[in-house]
Amino acid sequence: MPTEREDRLIETLFARHSADGDDVLIGPGDDAALLRCPPGEQLLITIDTLNEGMHFPAGTPAHSVGYRALAVSLSDLAAMAARPLWAVVTLSVPVADEDWLGGFADGLYALADEHxxxxxxxxxxxxxxSITVTAHGFAREDAVLRRGGAGAGDGIWVSGFLGDAAAGLEVLKQNLARNVSSPRDHRDSSEERLVRRFCYPQPRIELGRRLSGIATACMDLSDGLLMDLPxxxxxxxxxxRVETESLPISGALRDYAGPDDSRRLALAGGDDxxxxxAVPEEEEARLEALxxxxxxxxxGNLYEGEGLVLTRDGQPWEPPDSGFRHFS
Amino acid sequence: MPTEREDRLIETLFARHSADGDDVLIGPGDDAALLRCPPGEQLLITIDTLNEGMHFPAGTPAHSVGYRALAVSLSDLAAMAARPLWAVVTLSVPVADEDWLGGFADGLYALADEHxxxxxxxxxxxxxxSITVTAHGFAREDAVLRRGGAGAGDGIWVSGFLGDAAAGLEVLKQNLARNVSSPRDHRDSSEERLVRRFCYPQPRIELGRRLSGIATACMDLSDGLLMDLPxxxxxxxxxxRVETESLPISGALRDYAGPDDSRRLALAGGDDxxxxxAVPEEEEARLEALxxxxxxxxxGNLYEGEGLVLTRDGQPWEPPDSGFRHFS
Incomplete structure (x- = not known):
């Protein structure tokens, strides 16, 4: 039950984008938004909730919280090769601190404006x-990528580097415990680069759309490769079958964690x-041309059968303490 | 980071409605839902979060929590004269109790199926x-009702009875404190009827759609008339100007609270x-014919000027302790 002052805060927070009369007929401030859907395309909807203490540590800078909350949902749209268009947001806060709320909104709108x-x-x-974002995008039905649809013989591919965000979260927690200033103020060390990878994930919208017609299946990695790939x-x-030597590990992660822990984080770390x-052999040339x-x-590669097999030096291999058996 | 068991729980919970290939091309289970929008209509989107302890008391039956979470969002669509079509839901829970989750899902899908x-x-x-629901509906742009658009001289109207849900919440809290069984098991007393009005709000979808072309402005009452009407x-x-004698007060509320507290609850109570x-005089005949x-x-009635004035026996009147001055 917001007070009138909170009504005005909401207007400030969630009304930087007013109705434009083009696709947004009614924006924030009424009971619902009224929107004109682009003709000839289908609507994609995804919803995600981020809870403090669960999805980001207490004390994470407000700017990062706002940015990440939207990034997580846009990443789902990226995985399905959609073009993001609209979002609605709920923010649950214990107290209405205007500075915090302003930082949150700045982070949220920074990513919104990028896309x-x-x-x-x-x-x-x-x-x-707690923050919940529902993101809406559009794509032609026949251009959409799904989790199902890959074929035996297809290669398994990932974008970017894996494990950085999980290491960045470790560093962020240490910094917060030691009361070290917010990640945006640090020098550009390996640790700082890892923290930024946790705080500012980059939804791979452009890659997702380019993969349409090349990839046979696609998903985003939120819980880590060992949880998500299955x-x-x-x-x-x-x-x-994933060749663990082939996992893309950044220089920053190797500096921070060394080779064994880097591999562990690249396999089991979330939040990247x-x-x-999946890409069939005959599409690899088009992939490489991107x-x-x-x-x-x-x-790695896909085969008839089921489950996930990891290899090292060509032999089946299980990471020592990742709880991997559980998810295979 | 859900485990595989939780993955399956999610499938059970949020996948009772699978893709039908008609308007739902991809349902739950992929990174996003893929939907075909009805041609010739515009999309309406609304999002609401309900937190335990804030929007419903700890111990509220799971079935009611699921029902209410969707009802609150459908009520926003009702207020804009939209036809509800799809929803996405996030559920945050401290522990994955299958009984509770089943009750929650039963309540949610009961209302979904009604509409x-x-x-x-x-x-x-x-x-x-905590539960967040984003509901999606459709309407022709020229059929949509907004909060703005009413004219001086229009009558102010409300549906149903006011204040019941606020009284029902009081009773529910007393019952929970005394460990009285869930509201669905009670005898059909006035108190029971009030509790049901809190636990199972009825989104006025049919009325909203019928008001299109009759009402000049519309909204739903979630925070109470004194907060919402302004x-x-x-x-x-x-x-x-609202004539407090005209407020629709149910027999159950009058039985429970007496005349003065009934009026107070009808003005300041939320959750109805x-x-x-607003309806102009020339449309009243069409309204009465519904x-x-x-x-x-x-x-009451609308006039040139601003603010909300309450009257009693034709004289301006302020309720003794409702904090009304604050919101006028």
Missing amino acids: GLRVVGGDFVRGPL RLLRMSGLQG YELCF PDELQFTRI | GLRVVGGDFVRGPL RLLRMSGLQG YELCF PDELQFTRI
Whole structure:
């Protein structure tokens, strides 16, 4: 039950994007937003909730919280090759601290503006710190990528580097415990680069759209490769073999964690929001022809069967303490 | 980071409505839902978060929590004269109790099925008990009702009875404190009827759609008339005068609270999810011709000016302790 002052805060927070009369007929401030859907395309909807203490540590800078909350949902749209268009947001906060709320909104709108997405509605409630974003995108039905659809013989690929965000979260927690200033103020050390990878994940919208027609299946990596890849394997009805030597590990992660822990983090660490996708051999030339800045790495192959098999030096291999057996 | 068991729980919970290939091309289980929008209509989106302890008391039956979470969002669509079509849901729970989750899902899908709405996606996270629903509906742009648009001279109307849900919440809290069994098991007393009005609000979808072309402005009452009506007045740029004798008060509320407290609850109590709307004199005949079961009452009139004025026996009147001055 917001007071009139909170009504005005909401207007400030969630009404930086007002109705434009083009696709947004009614924006924030009424009971619902009214929107004109682009003709000839289908609507994609995804919803995600981030809870303080669960999805980000207490004390994470407000700017990062706002940015990440939207990034997580946009990453789902990226995985399905959609063009993001609109989002609605609810923010639950224990107290209405205007500085915090301003930082949150700055982070949220920074990412929205990067992708030309409009925030068309929001709700603001009292409670434990938590953010829910529902993101809306569009794509032609035949251009959409799914988790199912990969074929035996396809390569397994991932974008970017894996494990950085999990290491960044470790560093962020240490910094917060030692009361070290917010990540945006640090020198550009390896640790700082890792923290930034946790705080500012980059939804791979451009890559997702370019993969349409090349990849046979796609998903984003939110819970880590060991948790997520089996979901794609189940939906496609296949076995995956991942060569652990091929996992893309950044210099920053190797500096921070050394080779063994880097591999462990690249397999089991969450929050990278990279894409994992399957590409048949005959499409590899088109994949390799994509612009260099859309970085991706082949990490293994798909076979008839089920489950995920890891290899090292060509032999089946299980990481010592990752709880891997549980998810295979 | 759900485990595989939780993955399966999610499938059970949020996948009772699978893809039908008609408007739902991809349902729950992929990174996003893929939907075909009905041609010739515009999309309406609304998002609401309900936190335990804030929007419903700890111990509220799971079935009611699921029902209410969707009802609150459908009420926003009702207020804009939209036809509900799809929803996505996130559920944050401290522990994955299958009985509780089953009751929650039963309540959610009961209301969804009443309105032919499909739950097309969901997320399940660990944290304090909280539910967010984003509901999607459609309407022709020229049929949509807004908060702005009312004219001086229009009557102010409300549907149903006011104050019941606030009284029902009081009773529910007393019952929970005394460990009285869940509201569905009670005898049909006045108190029981009030509790049901809190636990099972009825989104006025049918009334909203019938009001299209009759009402000049509309909103739903979630925070109570004293908080909500000023929002419609601001958006329409008018003053409202409400005759407190005309407030629709149920027999159950009068039995429970007596005349003075009934009036107080009808003015300041939230959670009724009735519609509040403006109708010009020349449309009153069409309003009165609507089916009897769509119950509504004229409670006042709109004038040039601003703010909300309450009257009693024709004289301006302020309720003793409602904090009314604050919101006028």
